[in-house]
Amino acid sequence: MLDVKRLIGLLLVFFTVSGCAVHYDNVTLAKDGNPRLQNLTPQMKQRIDELAVALIALDPAIIDPSEARSVAHDAFVYPMYLANDWGLEWPPIFHNTLRNSKQRKAGLCVDWARAMRAKMRSKNLRTFDLYWGVAYKGNPWREHSTLIVTAKGKPFKTGILLDPWRNSGDLYWNTIEKDLQYPWKYFEGPG
Secondary structure, three states, X not given: OOOHHHHHHHHHHHHHHHOEEOOOOOEEEOOOOOEEEOOOOHXXXXXXXXXXXXXXXXXXXXXXXXXXXXXXXXXXXXHHHHHHHOOOEEOHHHHHHHHHOOOOOOOOHHHHHHHHHHHHHOOOOOOEEEEEEEEOOOOOOOOEXXXXXXXXXXXXXXXXXXXXXXXXXXXXXXXXHHOOOOOOEEEOOOO
């Protein structure tokens, strides 16, 4: 019978040969700490524009369009930088195994949520509120955290989730009500 350490070692070897490294080209942090993507493709520009429009639609009377564009840009580009910095592997569950075994410095959904919240807080947003969302709280196999953005003063359930974990640094976003994969609830989140 295999002991637990040997089993974990075998699983790590298996995952090491079966995982795929994730890397995003031409993404850096500027001196001011803001993410920059050289050679923004038309497809990426369109995705950023679509998110900005959805953010403005949260409440057009409140949302500053330039703030929405800034949030949308960083929501897509910052996770690309983090994926490179964290040595991300795909699929996310494989990377979680590496992270939990201390083979990677970050990359769990909670790491993504914390980093995204810190990045958006650093923008001193005037027309948005930021929330920590969690689904399946307490379930060790399904619990998931992400950043939720709402129009200033609006309830959590009206927000848009910004989830870079789900697609290994390639931002997934949607309204809470339309995300059928996770039942999001407000969570104060770790400091």
